[in-house]
Amino acid sequence: MYKSKNGRLFLKIAAICSFAGALTTALLIFLPNPEAPDFESRVMLFENSLYLTKLWILFLHPQLNLIASLGVAFLLLKKYPWQIILGTLFLLIWALTEMSQQALLIDALNQIWRPGYMAAAGEADKTAYETLIQAANGISDSKYFLVIYGFGLGSLFFGLAFIREEGFGKWIGWALVFIGLLSLSSFGRYYLGLSFLNPPVNFSYTYIYPYLQPLVRIAIGLWIFKAIMRSQDS
Template sequence: MNNANYKFFLKLAGIFSILGAITTSLLIFLPNPVAADFESQTLLFENKLYLTKLWILFIHPQVNIIASLGIACILFKKYPTQMIVGSLFLLVWAYTEMSQQSLLIDTLNQIWRPNYVNAESEITKSMFKSLINAANGISDSKYFLVIYGFGLGSFLYGTALIQENGLGKWIGVSLLFIGILSLCSFTRYYLGISSLNKPVNWFYEWIYSYLQPIVRIAIGIWIFRRIKTEHNNVYN
């Protein structure tokens, strides 16, 4: 990659990290539609807020993985193991979350739920009800990979950035916290460690919800600072 393309990619990564802060904030702070029972949930395919959040969830990993690869480009020579392995797990997270949302946007909310509502026979209705129920299990199995890949990838990036100075070190500490918290959440959900529920829920509500968007902004600022530093090093 020549210097102009490298610099362009890093600028793109910095911009996308800021966009990632916006998508993160929207996902955290936009309200979730109330749908207490199965019949109410089947009508969510007509709910604009619900569908908007699914589309944001589809875009969210795309902008953030580009930002993460920007970090990897900058730090690869210093920390090749963390950057290669961490990027692998973050790519698993990004691709899986995109596929999860495509399942929910297309299959569940454009096919199965509308066909259930418009079914003209009980046999057809029962068939689509079974498919809708199955979608929950399929989506959860994808979330298994989402939270695992995101947790490990964030943790590995954190172990590299914590060795940097200034803002980079702060980002590293934050990513280590986010990675550990994600892996603790994975542990409580899929290994049945219920004693983690209360502290993990508390950290998600009072720290993670505010820390995650701030970290995304900080990464964007850090990338732009590194572009400026590398530019000055070339011409000084």
């Protein structure tokens, strides 16, 4: 199927999205976070261009990487159906949840509630906005619950498909298995109280993940392009 003109076009789009996803990953990891140590400084983040830019990158990031994942699914579905179907389901949960999380922060928190707090004339209005702002943290964290759960399982299942490939694909597979297990371990320590996971997870997120994740995105894009070239040669 991917030997057709439309199939190759979709795969090219998926590969480009994977490269773009590597860029958004690197930006999210290495761009600094604005300092906001207290409530009043956090309220003023709605005027901070770096903070808002990172929210928009976070909104685009899952879209790019989901399209790249659909390119992988397009190529591997017939060979590894259960891994790819389950992986696609959980990556879809991740992508849609992360998009909705960033929509909450971009729109409700930073376009309505924080400016409303600053413009509030009376104490009652100020208190109401403060309650909404504080509640946004809990709502966002509940969405993060689904984000790392869906991303962890989705990455793991895609990794289990890739490790059955040869050469380059197998390397991608083991990297995705590691990323999936790391995300699920982070889920375990945050939401299941598995504090013994803190040292290895902290080490991995500090010294391995920031470099591995963008490289995996680049590798997936190259793998998709190699599949396109093979189809043209055959």
